[in-house]
Amino acid sequence: MCDQTFMAITFGPCDSCTKTSPLMNIYLKSEPINYCSFCVEMMACQALQSGESLASLRTESDVLKKKLEEERSKLHDVELHQVAEKVELVSALSIRTRRVLKGHGNKVLCMDWCKDKRRLVSSSQDGKVIVWDAYTLNKEHAVTMPCTWVMACAYAPSGCAVACGGLDNKCSVYPLSLDKNENLAAKKKSVAMHTNYLSGCSFTNSDMQLLTSSGDGTCALWDVESGQLLQSFHGHTADVLSLNLAPSETGNTFVSGGCDKKANVWDMRSGQNVQSFETHDSDINCVKYYPTGDAFASASDDGTCRLYDLRADREVAVYQKDSIIFGASSVDFSLSGRLLFAGYNDYTINVWDVLKGNRISILFGHENRVSSVKVSPDGTAFCSASWDTSLRIWA
Amino acid sequence: MQDPKSGLKGTEQKLSVTTIPHVITGEDIIAWLLNKMKVTQEEAQACGTMLVAYGYVYPLQNHRKLLMCNDGSLYRFQTWVAEDCDYAIYLEHYNHLNQWLNHQWDFIVMQATEQYKAGKERQKPDRVVLDCQERAYWIVNRPPRGTHSAVDYGVDRLMDQNTEEKISFDQYRRMNIFYQQAIMRSKVKSSVSLGALVKYVSSYRNHDPFLTPCLPSNPWITDSDTFWTLNTRRVDVPTKMRVERWSFSFFELLSDQRGRDDFKSFLKKEFSGENLAFWEAAEEMKWGAASSMSTKAAAIFKTFLAPGAPRWINIDGRTMGLTVKGLEHPHRYVLDGAQTHVFLLMKKDTFFRYLKSPVYKEMQKKAMNPDLHNFSESQLQQNARSRSLGVHPIVLWTQDEEERAKAAIAATPVDVKAMMSKIDRKK
Numbered sequence: 001m002c003d004q005t006f007m008a009i010t011f012g013p014c015d016s017c018t019k020t021s022p023l024m025n026i027y028l029k030s031e032p033i034n035y036c037s038f039c040v041e042m043m044a045c046q047a048l049q050s051g052e053s054l055a056s057l058r059t060e061s062d063v064l065k066k067k068l069e070e071e072r073s074k075l076h077d078v079e080l081h082q083v084a085e086k087v088e089l090v091s092a093l094s095i096r097t098r099r100v101l102k103g104h105g106n107k108v109l110c111m112d113w114c115k116d117k118r119r120l121v122s123s124s125q126d127g128k129v130i131v132w133d134a135y136t137l138n139k140e141h142a143v144t145m146p147c148t149w150v151m152a153c154a155y156a157p158s159g160c161a162v163a164c165g166g167l168d169n170k171c172s173v174y175p176l177s178l179d180k181n182e183n184l185a186a187k188k189k190s191v192a193m194h195t196n197y198l199s200g201c202s203f204t205n206s207d208m209q210l211l212t213s214s215g216d217g218t219c220a221l222w223d224v225e226s227g228q229l230l231q232s233f234h235g236h237t238a239d240v241l242s243l244n245l246a247p248s249e250t251g252n253t254f255v256s257g258g259c260d261k262k263a264n265v266w267d268m269r270s271g272q273n274v275q276s277f278e279t280h281d282s283d284i285n286c287v288k289y290y291p292t293g294d295a296f297a298s299a300s301d302d303g304t305c306r307l308y309d310l311r312a313d314r315e316v317a318v319y320q321k322d323s324i325i326f327g328a329s330s331v332d333f334s335l336s337g338r339l340l341f342a343g344y345n346d347y348t349i350n351v352w353d354v355l356k357g358n359r360i361s362i363l364f365g366h367e368n369r370v371s372s373v374k375v376s377p378d379g380t381a382f383c384s385a386s387w388d389t390s391l392r393i394w395a
Numbered sequence: 396m397q398d399p400k401s402g403l404k405g406t407e408q409k410l411s412v413t414t415i416p417h418v419i420t421g422e423d424i425i426a427w428l429l430n431k432m433k434v435t436q437e438e439a440q441a442c443g444t445m446l447v448a449y450g451y452v453y454p455l456q457n458h459r460k461l462l463m464c465n466d467g468s469l470y471r472f473q474t475w476v477a478e479d480c481d482y483a484i485y486l487e488h489y490n491h492l493n494q495w496l497n498h499q500w501d502f503i504v505m506q507a508t509e510q511y512k513a514g515k516e517r518q519k520p521d522r523v524v525l526d527c528q529e530r531a532y533w534i535v536n537r538p539p540r541g542t543h544s545a546v547d548y549g550v551d552r553l554m555d556q557n558t559e560e561k562i563s564f565d566q567y568r569r570m571n572i573f574y575q576q577a578i579m580r581s582k583v584k585s586s587v588s589l590g591a592l593v594k595y596v597s598s599y600r601n602h603d604p605f606l607t608p609c610l611p612s613n614p615w616i617t618d619s620d621t622f623w624t625l626n627t628r629r630v631d632v633p634t635k636m637r638v639e640r641w642s643f644s645f646f647e648l649l650s651d652q653r654g655r656d657d658f659k660s661f662l663k664k665e666f667s668g669e670n671l672a673f674w675e676a677a678e679e680m681k682w683g684a685a686s687s688m689s690t691k692a693a694a695i696f697k698t699f700l701a702p703g704a705p706r707w708i709n710i711d712g713r714t715m716g717l718t719v720k721g722l723e724h725p726h727r728y729v730l731d732g733a734q735t736h737v738f739l740l741m742k743k744d745t746f747f748r749y750l751k752s753p754v755y756k757e758m759q760k761k762a763m764n765p766d767l768h769n770f771s772e773s774q775l776q777q778n779a780r781s782r783s784l785g786v787h788p789i790v791l792w793t794q795d796e797e798e799r800a801k802a803a804i805a806a807t808p809v810d811v812k813a814m815m816s817k818i819d820r821k822k
Binding site: 011030040058093116136158269294309 | 428432434435437438442445564565567568569570571573574575576577578579580582583584585586588589590591592595596597599600602604606609613614615620622623626646678679681682684685686717720721724726727728729731732782784785787788789790791792
């Protein structure tokens with residue numbers, strides 16, 4: 001957990017308009033001020049002042065960028081593999097496919113675990129969303145969406161509803177029921193609305209709020225009951241492809257990654273972009289927090305996965321290999337944060353040692369791209385979804 | 396790969412009666428990959444299959460199956476040059492490959508010109524090969540159902556690499572605002588933050604089912620769900636591992652419902668339950684439905700903040716003032732300051748007293764340590780046939796809701812006057 005994000009005053013009277021609202025903690029000429037998002041926006045959009053030009057702003061920007069890099073490198077005293085030198089090696093893993101879930105008619109694009117550790121929801125290119133009991137292999141519900149390419153789905157924390165969306169630019173919530181024959185589509189509720197495809201969605205700490213990311217370059221927080229937009233997050237300059245909520249005690253931040261090769265960390269309360277990292281060479285397909293919430297991993301089309309430490313404020317590891325030439329689509333950590341499971345477009349899943357940076361194992365089984373990899377809530381297994389229309393549970 | 400010196404050499408190979416020039420056997424390709432990339436046999440084969448599936452190399456015999464076989468099957472590098480627009484789709488992948496196939500492009504262009512020149516005076520075996528080549532190309536580009544393809548790529552992404560980015564002055568201002576706060580942001584030395592990551596891994600090592608077998612057994616492996624039933628939310632006697640995890644951090648204790656219950660029973664003995672109750676109420680307001688916010692705010696004010704409130708919390712005057720003022724126009728985050736204050740108080744003080752308390756010590760003693768399952772082969776098969784259905788999350792949720800409703804009624808402060816008048820009436 002980043003203490004600073006946690007400790008900063010984020011609610012109170014705005015220094016500019018005095019209205020009580022969530023505040024952004026910004027600096028003007030190194031003086032800390034607290035402005036509400038509206039006043040920050042006004043400040044950014046006001047006309048050019050005397051003595052100010054596009055060129056002068058650009059120079060200022062370059063100077064600041066350089067200064068930031070300097071600040072970051074000052075504290076860069078050691079590399080991760082050096083710190084981890086004395087840690088013992090991971091013994092050989094015996095991970096095998098334990099279940100194969102078949103039932104989708106086309107590419108499986110996304111999946112999410114239920115908190116009960118055995119159920120999951122998956123969505124596919126043909127518009128089908130299936131709720132499975134992966135343990136017994138039972139299909140509990142199947143819903144057909146009115147669109148193809150359902151790229152995002154999420155299980156509610158209570159286990160009583162699922163959310164999904166894709167090319168319909170919406171995120172819809174379906175309450176689940178114990179009666180398998182009930183028509184879920186009748187209870188469908190459209191919650192979020194974007195101007196381009198939905199790429200990711202996640203419930204926050206309750207069933208009542210949804211966080212979404214979209215091809216329109218924004219992320220947004222929604223009230224499920226009313227469909228009201230609670231907060232939007234602007235800052236990416238291209239499609240946002242993935243988001244992940246911080247697992248920390250406050251849960252006030254989340255990270256997003258997109259086609260602008262950037263991974264941004266946001267304060268959910270004020271909508272402020274508090275940290276940003278741009279070291280990938282191509283689109284970032286997936287971002288995932290380290291279990292402590294102090295770091296996160298990313299998977300990119302450039303064929304690498306990377307680890308960023310939020311407190312050190314920099315990239316601390318790159319997971320790559322000459323023989324891996326296809327993009328990485330998805331990542332997730334094992335319960336202890338030691339292993340990083342990464343799904344690739346070359347149909348494989350690679351298991352990386354997070355601390356030492358080397359690959360421990362490669363898993364074959366899928367017959368097409370791996371689209372999503374997620375570890376179960378208690379860490380006993382992970383599930384991979386693939387374009388070969390199946391899902392596999394590995395343990 | 397097509398490097399004349401270190402790459403693969405295409406040679407003439409005899410296939411039944413005809414001779415085919417410039418082909419390579421699957422064996423050779425895989426051997427080259429093995430040697431060049433220092434990978435396992437299995438991975439080299441998978442990598443080879445990728446080359447075939449994406450059409451960089453194409454098979455001369457079996458076109459239906461786009462696989463790389465580790466035998467005498469014949470393959471050729473894709474040299475068919477399609478129209479620009481068709482090819483553009485491949486460019487992204489092509490760039491990756493280009494790094495170690497950098498001789499390929501010249502080769503393609505060269506050979507293509509040659510082939511066009513050769514044009515009409517082609518011999519019969521040549522024509523057969525050309526046929527294979529063209530077929531392979533179209534398999535890759537216009538795939539029949541079920542075969543692999545990079546063409547059905549998904550959704551077009553907004554980013555266009557070719558247009559130059561134009562940045563307006565307001566964007567620069569936003570960038571500068573961001574940089575300034577990023578510079579001022581407090582950072583820690585890498586040795587400190589990375590040390591913490593390493594420490595986390597070592598304390599959770601024995602709790603990670605991928606690194607240490609879980610007790611009694613992993614349900615996905617043995618098809619026995621005992622591990623789950625022993626770790627349900629309202630289990631009376633938790634496992635030793637679970638109790639140990641509560642001591643790792645306050646967050647870990649709170650995120651486990653069973654741990655939170657235990658912490659509550661400790662607070663009850665200390666008569667200091669109001670801090671946790673306030674924190675929970677604030678969480679509910681923060682993550683709850685927007686419509687219920689004002690009623691929740693009013694209830695929180697009455698229970699925890701108003702002068703003389705039944706569960707008044709002890710926070711500093713400034714935070715209290717800000718919070719009470721903010722509650723006039725309730726907002727999801729109005730309790731943020733007060734909540735943080737209370738949370739840190741519990742994290743830095745109450746939590747450690749809990750860990751030293753008899754409540755926790757007794758729980759440690761009481762906790763059970765299940766023995767490792769040792770199933771025979773036939774028992775495992777039996778388990779797989781009779782996988783338990785477990786309890787549906789909806790059922791659990793309904794139970795929880797009922798419990799909460801009961802607890803809410805029990806926690807409502809007793810209205811003494813009303814009670815008195817009731818008693819009076821009875822008389």
